[in-house]
Amino acid sequence: MTTTLPTAGLTAVAVTPMTEDGQVDLASVGALMEFYIQCGVTGVALLGVMGEANRLTADESRQVLAAAAEAIDGRIPFLVGASDSSLERLTATARAAAGLGGAGVLVQPLTGLRGDDPLVGYFRAVTDALGPDIPVCYQDFPQSSDVPLTIAAWRRIVEDCPSVVMLKHEDVPGLGKLSAIRRLESEGLRRVTILAGNNGIALPQELDRGADGAMTGFAYPDVLVEVCRLHAAGEREAAEDLFDALLPLNRHELRGGISVRKEILRRRGVIATAASRHPARPLTEIDHRELDGLIARAERRSNFTAVDFGALAGAPR
Numbered sequence: 001m002t003t004t005l006p007t008a009g010l011t012a013v014a015v016t017p018m019t020e021d022g023q024v025d026l027a028s029v030g031a032l033m034e035f036y037i038q039c040g041v042t043g044v045a046l047l048g049v050m051g052e053a054n055r056l057t058a059d060e061s062r063q064v065l066a067a068a069a070e071a072i073d074g075r076i077p078f079l080v081g082a083s084d085s086s087l088e089r090l091t092a093t094a095r096a097a098a099g100l101g102g103a104g105v106l107v108q109p110l111t112g113l114r115g116d117d118p119l120v121g122y123f124r125a126v127t128d129a130l131g132p133d134i135p136v137c138y139q140d141f142p143q144s145s146d147v148p149l150t151i152a153a154w155r156r157i158v159e160d161c162p163s164v165v166m167l168k169h170e171d172v173p174g175l176g177k178l179s180a181i182r183r184l185e186s187e188g189l190r191r192v193t194i195l196a197g198n199n200g201i202a203l204p205q206e207l208d209r210g211a212d213g214a215m216t217g218f219a220y221p222d223v224l225v226e227v228c229r230l231h232a233a234g235e236r237e238a239a240e241d242l243f244d245a246l247l248p249l250n251r252h253e254l255r256g257g258i259s260v261r262k263e264i265l266r267r268r269g270v271i272a273t274a275a276s277r278h279p280a281r282p283l284t285e286i287d288h289r290e291l292d293g294l295i296a297r298a299e300r301r302s303n304f305t306a307v308d309f310g311a312l313a314g315a316p317r
Contacts, residue, residue, distance in 0.1 A: 004077060004103055004135075005043065005077055005079060005103045005104045005135050005137070005165060005166055005193065006042040006043035006076075006077055006193070006195075006213070007042075007193045007212060008042060008193075008212045008213045008228070008232065009040075009041065009042035009043075009213045009225060009228050009229075010040075010041045010042060010043075010200075010213055010214050010215075010216070010221055010224045010225045010228055011041060011042060011043035011044065011045055011079070011195055011213070011214070011215040012036040012039070012041045012043070012044050012045070012216070012217060012221045013044075013045045013048050013050055013051065013215060013216055013217035014032060014033070014036070014044055014045065014046050014048075014051055014068070014217065015032070015050060015051055015052070015217060015258065015261060015262055015265065015271070016029070016047075016051045016052050016053075016056065016064055017029055017031075017032060017262075017271040017272065017273070018273060018275040018276060018277065019272070019273060019275065020273050020275050021275075022275060022277055024056070024060050024063060024064060025271070025272055025273070026063060026064070026067045027272075028270075028271045028272050029064055029067040029068055029071065030067055030068075030070070030071035031071075031270060031271065032265070032270055032271060033068050033071035033072050034071060035221075035268075035270045036076075036221060037072070037075055037076060039221040039222040039225055040221075040222065040225040040226075040229075041076065041221055041225060042076060042077075042213070043076055043077045043078060043079065043103070043215075044068070044072065044076060044077075044078045044079075045078070045079050045080070045081065045106055045215055046064065046065060046068050046078055046079070046080050046081065046097075047061055047064065047065065047080050047081040047082075047093075048081040048106060048217075049081070049144065050217045050257075050258055050261065051064075051081065051217075052258065052276060052277055052280075053081050055277040055278075061093075062096065065080065065096065065097060065100055065102075066100060069100040069101050069102070072101075074101060077102075077103035077104075078101075078102055078103060079097075079102060079103055079104040079105060079106055079135075079137060080093065080094070080097035080102050080104075080105050080106065081105070081106045082094045082097070082105040082106065082107055083106070083107050083108040083139070085110060085111075087125060087126065087129055090105075090107070090126065090129075091129045091130060093105070094130050094134050095130075095134075098133075098134055103135065104134060104135035104136060104137060104165070104166070105130070105134060105135075105136055105137070106136075106137045106139050106168065107123075107126055107136055107137070107138065107139060108139045108141060108144065108145045108147075109122055109123070109145050109147040109149075110122055110145075110147070111145050111146055111147065112145075112146050112147065113145075113147045114147075116150055116152055116153040116156065119147060119149070119153050119157075120153055120156045120157055120160060123136075123138070123157050123160075123161050123164060124160055124161060126161075127161040127162075127163045127164065130163065131163075132162065132163055133163075134163065135163055135164075135165045135166070136161070136163050136164045136165065136166070137164075137165070137166035137167065137168055137195075137215075138154075138157065138164055138166070138167050138168065139168040139170065139197075140167060140168060140169060140170055140171050140174075140177075141168070141170040141171070141197065142170075142171055143170070143172065148171075149171065149177075151177065151180050151181065151184070154167075154181060155184060155189060158189055158190050158192060159189070159190070162190075164192070165192055165193065166192055166193045166194070166195065167181070167192050167193070167194045167195070168195055168197050168215050169194050169195065169196050169197060169206065169211060170196075170197035170198050172198065175202070175205060175206065175209055178194060178206060178209045178210060178211060179209050179210065181194065181210075182194075182209070182210035193212050194210065194211045194212055195211065195212060195213050195214055195215035196211045196213070196214045196215070196216070197214070197215055197216055198216070198254065199216050199217075199218045199250055199251075199253060199254040200214040200216045200218055200224050200227075200250070201247075201250060201251065201254055203224065203227060203228075203243060204227070204231065204236070204239060204240045204243050207228070207231045207239075208236075213228050214228065217261060218250055218253060218261075219253060219261050219264035219265050219268070220246055220249075220250075220264075223242060223243075223246050223302075224243075226239075226242060227239045227240075227242055227243045230242065242302065242303075244301075245298055245301040245302035245303075246298055246302065248294055248297060248298070249294045249295065249297075249298050252290070252291070252294050256283075256287070257280065258276050258280050259274065259276055259280050259281060259282060259283055259287075260283070260287075260291065262274040262275070262276060263283055263288075263291065264291070264295075267295075
């Protein structure tokens with residue numbers, strides 16, 4: 001069984017499939033996990049922001065975790081979004097995930113923390129509560145948490161919290177921070193895995209700066225897997241050419257959010273519906289036409305034959 005966090009490649013951030021009436025679709029959870037595995041991902045992140053974790057009941061969250069763990073069956077590691085204003089609930093989620101075979105947890109800082117001391121203190125409290133056996137990925141997403149992570153604070157967290165072994169890099173602009181962290185590591189700071197977020201919208205440059213891969217739910221995980229593979233093999237231009245072919249569609253998904261992502265996955269035959277919970281809205285007719293055009297454009301520009309773009313563009317709505 002795979003129990004260690006991924007150290008490279010793509011970790012897919014999973015959506016939570018819903019039925020048309022807004023119930024969790026556990027059958028599609030299993031199909032989604034199989035899809036990610038067949039795309040070649042090195043890990044899966046469950047119950048993140050784009051997994052609508054904040055819109056699920058505690059019982060639904062447990063059901064999703066159990067269904068995903070059963071479908072994955074130890075073939076790749078999974079980690080679980082555990083961020084919570086309550087340290088007790090965070091700890092309970094992390095332990096439940098570990099009990100199902102989870103390899104670690106994804107944690108954002110408490111919303112609105114200000115200053116390095118409170119931030120470092122919070123992660124000391126989290127890692128102390130979880131204990132040394134539950135690895136932690138720090139999600140640096142200040143657009144959501146409203147908490148800036150300084151280089152000085154990151155150094156202290158890495159030094160004081162040995163179980164923080166991964167950084168999800170989502171600060172914008174953040175390329176300079178990524179370079180600064182790798183520079184500190186060259187000077188002796190413990191190395192952590194860094195995975196790029198934000199749909200991998202700057203993935204080639206982040207890989208150039210020292211990111212090990214990506215952690216994103218972009219609805220073309222097979223493409224990002226190949227981008228990471230090509231880059232790691234030294235085929236940097238080929239990696240960026242492939243990335244560029246999908247960039248307009250990626251940017252559109254990033255701006256359109258969960259409704260666009262789920263619709264693409266539905267068109268690919270991975271999930272049964274594109275339904276999401278309030279306040280996400282269903283796509284309009286013009287939204288669908290825009291998506292048709294972007295998919296068709298990607299088909300014309302891409303030489304990535306593993307993706308059946310023709311079937312996508314012609315999929316029924």
